[in-house]
Amino acid sequence: MISVDTAIKIVADTVEPLPSRTVPFENTLGFCLAQDVQSDIDMPPFDRSAMDGYAIVAEDTTAAPLELAVIEDIAAGHMPTKKVLHGQASKIMTGAAVPEGADAVVKFEETEDISNNRVKILKSVRKGSNISRRGEDMQAGQTVLHKGMPIRPQEIGILAMVGKSRVEVFSAPTVGIISTGDELVDVGCKPSTAQIRNSNGYSLSAQARRLKAEVEILGIVKDTKEEISDIMRRGLQKDILILSGGVSMGEYDLVGDVMKDFNTKIYFEKVALRPGKPVIFGRKDKTFIFALPGNPVASFVTFELFIYPAIRKMMGFSDIHRTMLKASLETEILVKRKRREYRPASLRMHNNACLVSPVEWHGSADLLATTRANCLLIVREDAEKLALGQLVDVIPLD
Amino acid sequence: MISVDTAIKIVADTVEPLPSRTVPFENTLGFCLAQDVQSDIDMPPFDRSAMDGYAIVAEDTTAAPLELAVIEDIAAGHMPTKKVLHGQASKIMTGAAVPEGADAVVKFEETEDISNNRVKILKSVRKGSNISRRGEDMQAGQTVLHKGMPIRPQEIGILAMVGKSRVEVFSAPTVGIISTGDELVDVGCKPSTAQIRNSNGYSLSAQARRLKAEVEILGIVKDTKEEISDIMRRGLQKDILILSGGVSMGEYDLVGDVMKDFNTKIYFEKVALRPGKPVIFGRKDKTFIFALPGNPVASFVTFELFIYPAIRKMMGFSDIHRTMLKASLETEILVKRKRREYRPASLRMHNNACLVSPVEWHGSADLLATTRANCLLIVREDAEKLALGQLVDVIPLD
Numbered sequence: 001m002i003s004v005d006t007a008i009k010i011v012a013d014t015v016e017p018l019p020s021r022t023v024p025f026e027n028t029l030g031f032c033l034a035q036d037v038q039s040d041i042d043m044p045p046f047d048r049s050a051m052d053g054y055a056i057v058a059e060d061t062t063a064a065p066l067e068l069a070v071i072e073d074i075a076a077g078h079m080p081t082k083k084v085l086h087g088q089a090s091k092i093m094t095g096a097a098v099p100e101g102a103d104a105v106v107k108f109e110e111t112e113d114i115s116n117n118r119v120k121i122l123k124s125v126r127k128g129s130n131i132s133r134r135g136e137d138m139q140a141g142q143t144v145l146h147k148g149m150p151i152r153p154q155e156i157g158i159l160a161m162v163g164k165s166r167v168e169v170f171s172a173p174t175v176g177i178i179s180t181g182d183e184l185v186d187v188g189c190k191p192s193t194a195q196i197r198n199s200n201g202y203s204l205s206a207q208a209r210r211l212k213a214e215v216e217i218l219g220i221v222k223d224t225k226e227e228i229s230d231i232m233r234r235g236l237q238k239d240i241l242i243l244s245g246g247v248s249m250g251e252y253d254l255v256g257d258v259m260k261d262f263n264t265k266i267y268f269e270k271v272a273l274r275p276g277k278p279v280i281f282g283r284k285d286k287t288f289i290f291a292l293p294g295n296p297v298a299s300f301v302t303f304e305l306f307i308y309p310a311i312r313k314m315m316g317f318s319d320i321h322r323t324m325l326k327a328s329l330e331t332e333i334l335v336k337r338k339r340r341e342y343r344p345a346s347l348r349m350h351n352n353a354c355l356v357s358p359v360e361w362h363g364s365a366d367l368l369a370t371t372r373a374n375c376l377l378i379v380r381e382d383a384e385k386l387a388l389g390q391l392v393d394v395i396p397l398d
Numbered sequence: 399m400i401s402v403d404t405a406i407k408i409v410a411d412t413v414e415p416l417p418s419r420t421v422p423f424e425n426t427l428g429f430c431l432a433q434d435v436q437s438d439i440d441m442p443p444f445d446r447s448a449m450d451g452y453a454i455v456a457e458d459t460t461a462a463p464l465e466l467a468v469i470e471d472i473a474a475g476h477m478p479t480k481k482v483l484h485g486q487a488s489k490i491m492t493g494a495a496v497p498e499g500a501d502a503v504v505k506f507e508e509t510e511d512i513s514n515n516r517v518k519i520l521k522s523v524r525k526g527s528n529i530s531r532r533g534e535d536m537q538a539g540q541t542v543l544h545k546g547m548p549i550r551p552q553e554i555g556i557l558a559m560v561g562k563s564r565v566e567v568f569s570a571p572t573v574g575i576i577s578t579g580d581e582l583v584d585v586g587c588k589p590s591t592a593q594i595r596n597s598n599g600y601s602l603s604a605q606a607r608r609l610k611a612e613v614e615i616l617g618i619v620k621d622t623k624e625e626i627s628d629i630m631r632r633g634l635q636k637d638i639l640i641l642s643g644g645v646s647m648g649e650y651d652l653v654g655d656v657m658k659d660f661n662t663k664i665y666f667e668k669v670a671l672r673p674g675k676p677v678i679f680g681r682k683d684k685t686f687i688f689a690l691p692g693n694p695v696a697s698f699v700t701f702e703l704f705i706y707p708a709i710r711k712m713m714g715f716s717d718i719h720r721t722m723l724k725a726s727l728e729t730e731i732l733v734k735r736k737r738r739e740y741r742p743a744s745l746r747m748h749n750n751a752c753l754v755s756p757v758e759w760h761g762s763a764d765l766l767a768t769t770r771a772n773c774l775l776i777v778r779e780d781a782e783k784l785a786l787g788q789l790v791d792v793i794p795l796d
Contacts, residue, residue: 025585029604043763045591050761052646075621077580079592094646095581095692095763097592137764144766152796153608154768157601157694161594161765165585182475183493187423187563193443194477194495196559203555206427210551223473248450248492294493296555326750352724352789354750363448365441365493366535367559368542370552391750398550 001270001277003381004305004340008321010267011281011306015288017316018171018239025159028151030212031169032316037145039162042135046097051130054089054111054119055080055102061124070117074099089119098131105130138162148318170316172212173239177204178231180246180255181294184220199367200244200292200299207303211311213240228258236262236287239314242307245294247278255291256280264289272381274341275364276302295364301342301376304395324378326391327356333379333386340381344373347394356394374398399668399675401779402703402738406719408665409679409704413686415714416569416637423557426549428610429567430714435543437560440533444495449528452487452509452517453478453500459522468515472497487517496529503528536560546716568714570610571637575602576629578644578653579692582618597765598642598690598697605701609709611638626656634660634685637712640705643692645676653689654678662687670779672739673762674700693762699740699774702793722776725752725792731777731784738779742771745792754792772796 002010020034049055056068068089072082080099084090089106090099098105104125112120138144144158151159151169159167179201185191186198198220205215218235221227223246235241246255256269264282271279275298280291290307292299304322312320327347335341345358358377361369378393379386386392400408418432447453454466466487470480478497482488487504488497496503502523510518536542542556549557549567557565577599583589584596596618603613616633619625621644633639644653654667662680669677673696678689688705690697702720710718725745733739743756756775759767776791777784784790 026600026603029607041589041594043594043766045589045594048763050763075580077582077592077621095579095594132761132763136760138766145769149769150796152769153601153604154698154765154771156604157597157698157765158769160585160597160600161694163585163588163595181493182473184475187558187561190561191439191443194475196439196441196443196493197561199555199558202424202558203551205424206551206554209427223475296559300552300555323747325747328750349721349723349752352726352752354747362534363530365446365448365530367552367555368441368536371543371547371550371556373552398548 001272002268004271004273007268007271007279007281008305008309012309012313012320014267014283015310015313018173018314020168020170022166022168025156025164025167028167028169029153029156031151031172033145033147033149033151033167034170034316035168036143036147037159037162037164037167039138039140039142039144041162042139043137043161044132044134046134048132049092049094049096049098049105049130050132051105051107052094053092053105053107053130054121055084055092055098055105056089056121057084057086057102058104058125058127058129060086061106061121064121064124067114067118067120070119072099103127148316150317172214173311173314175208175213175215175240175242176218176235176238177201177215178218178235178241178243179220180223180228180243182223186220199296200294203296203300204242204244204303207300208307208311211308212315213311223254225254225258228254229261232258232262236284238287240307240310241287241289243289243291244299247280247291247293259289259291272339274337274339279306281306293364296367297344297370298364300367300370304376304397322395324393324395325354327354327394329386329388329390329392330355330357332388333358335379335383335385338381341379342376343379344370345375345377345394346373347375347396354394356392399670400666402669402671405666405669405677405679406703406707410707410711410718412665412681413708413711416571416712418566418568420564420566423554423562423565426565426567427551427554429549429570431543431545431547431549431565432568432714433566434541434545435557435560435562435565437536437538437540437542439560440537441535441559442530442532444532446530447490447492447494447496447503447528448530449503449505450492451490451503451505451528452519453482453490453496453503454487454519455482455484455500456502456523456525456527458484459504459519462519462522465512465516465518468517470497501525546714548715570612571709571712573606573611573613573638573640574616574633574636575599575613576616576633576639576641577618578621578626578641580621584618597694598692601694601698602640602642602701605698606705606709609706610713611709621652623652623656626652627659630656630660634682636685638705638708639685639687641687641689642697645678645689645691657687657689670737672735672737677704679704691762694765695742695768696762698765698768702774702795720793722791722793723752724789725754727784727786727788727790728753728755730786731756733777733781733783736779739777740774741777742768743773743775743792744771745773745794752792754790
């Protein structure tokens with residue numbers, strides 16, 4: 001049995017980024033850039049007015065208040081045609097190019113219109129005032145976005161700005177999900193006393209879709225080698241195949257056996273973890289297979305610990321793990337077993353500190369507890385009692 | 399000119415949740431529940447074994463080690479058929495129903511198989527050990543999810559578990575986006591010296607899509623009343639219409655005029671804010687109109703401040719604003735103007751405390767600065783100098 005940290009490291013070291021593909025830039029939100037992106041323009045493209053006002057020669061305004069002759073009216077999107085000389089001003093809009101000769105802009109609020117072609121400047125301004133210099137924000141040829149960056153709305157804006165209408169991103173994996181267990185029925189059925197509905201298939205699907213993976217729920221199979229083999233063959237077309245259930249040491253736990261029958265390379269089969277000890281990670285040809293425990297909270301937690309980094313690494317991100325924070329415990333915790341535990345918990349901020357308390361939780365079947373949680377609280381292997389106010393590691397989930 | 403806080407309050411008070419609709423539960427990730435959801439089953443549905451092992455009478459094991467007769471083999475998904483009497487045991491799998499007569503489960507690791515029908519129990523166990531009681535996690539009739547809850551993967555799992563295959567959620571708004579400005583060209587074009595590419599249309603679209611809104615980019619229009627009117631008419635079919643540009647006090651800033659020509663009810667036109675002072679919020683029939691400044695960072699920030707809560711409220715969430723945290727400043731900040739400022743900044747955790755520092759930023763046109771940021775740092779109206787280590791408010795963006 002290996003530690004959680006070792007198991008996570010094995011996953012992170014084994015999985016590789018998927019090939020990249022070139023797609024319309026508007027469709028890349030949430031993906032990871034697979035190329036550096038250069039600007040093809042200077043921004044601002046010219047010395048630009050940062051205000052609505054008058055472009056003038058700063059030196060003239062030392063004598064303010066004074067009147068200047070208005071020689072032109074420059075709108076955004078149009079280039080100035082006249083050079084501003086001493087004693088002159090050009091009316092200018094925010095974003096328009098500052099005309100030759102002018103070296104500052106006085107904003108409207110500090111002027112008074114005298115007539116159509118005369119303006120009174122009320123205050124003196126310094127050279128360069130209210131002008132953004134050409135190339136100040138970005139320059140033609142400059143690398144503005146880097147391979148490995150996550151694409152958020154602001155990166156979409158930059159791609160638009162530099163004309164990168166098609167861009168190379170890493171692909172998201174295809175994921176197949178199989179739920180195993182004689183006791184499972186689908187959501188539309190009313191379970192008999194011995195049955196429960198398949199919830200893992202859907203929660204795992206949502207966890208993977210949240211990361212942008214392309215998910216197919218392959219369905220429910222009975223605990224027979226034949227049924228598991230048949231569906232696993234279909235699942236091997238995916239980049240990632242997730243099974244839940246059938247991995248304990250019971251006699252009906254056949255998923256591991258079937259994986260071995262398929263000559264799957266097995267990296268680990270058990271992790272010192274609660275909930276979720278029996279977790280199998282293997283590879284068959286190009287497909288990474290994760291066989292998770294059937295209990296809903298165990299399936300939920302093991303996805304976040306092991307499959308989350310696998311998907312993120314496949315998608316090209318450098319930052320592949322869920323963020324871990326330190327939070328101060330709002331209640332003491334007694335530790336029963338010397339095994340790494342992940343408990344559903346509630347994280348909140350008070351001033352600039354994170355505070356955490358576990359939510360009521362009856363164990364690995366109690367998925368309802370996780371609806372009251374927004375993080376997982378980590379109890380380390382060497383912990384005996386966690387005291388009020390002690391700093392613990394938490395993984396925010398939302 | 400009103401304060402940011404007043405403006406946000408006006409938006410939050412004016413906008414109402416959209417009608418709900420009933421959809422397949424798998425499609426509800428990221429939406430808000432518009433109904434309470436009850437369980438139709440007990441979970442566990444019976445007294446259930448939490449381990450693979452033997453169901454026994456706890457009292458028998460006080461004499462451990464001892465041998466018991468194995469009378470049945472109970473798999474998950476199958477109901478036990480025999481009552482366990484003193485001196486007897488039934489082999490049982492995790493998740494299976496505990497047979498009548500048995501009141502504890504001894505896990506395999508604490509037993510030794512003697513023969514096909516005899517087992518040696520190595521340790522004594524207490525009554526109730528390794529049994530999850532019927533209805534312990536949820537009971538038939540119990541409200542398990544509440545109206546107003548955000549739907550995450552764990553809530554999807556609960557919906558599956560209780561058989562809620564179709565569920566009522568609040569709708570996401572339809573959003574139309576218009577970019578105004580003579581200087582704008584589309585992403586595929588090479589701008590001439592006086593032009594820039596339309597980036598706001600795409601970054602705003604990504605900001606809205608991130609919240610699950612259904613976005614249509616309506617395109618670019620010139621600074622003429624006719625063009626703005628024509629496209630605005632099309633935009634009035636949406637729940638929310640966003641315009642960027644054309645809202646300053648310049649002569650070519652016609653968006654406000656056109657809104658008034660349409661008899662739009664105007665709630666505010668200017669907010670004491672940097673970047674983003676000229677922001678118009680209005681309503682025409684069912685459509686809420688937000689006219690944002692054209693500078694990319696101003697458009698980005700004003701979306702997050704004003705449109706984010708509008709979309710969240712329309713989608714039925716109770717928690718409609720972006721989370722605000724306190725963080726400790728890693729560098730001092732000199733404040734120039736007495737106006738509320740939102741600066742692109744970088745937030746990081748150290749132990750359990752949040753630390754923040756502003757990123758290099760040249761002003762409201764410098765969108766590239768926001769690609770180095772993961773939060774907005776708030777400089778309050780009354781701030782003069784912000785000292786190293788001082789607590790400031792930040793809005794995390796990712």
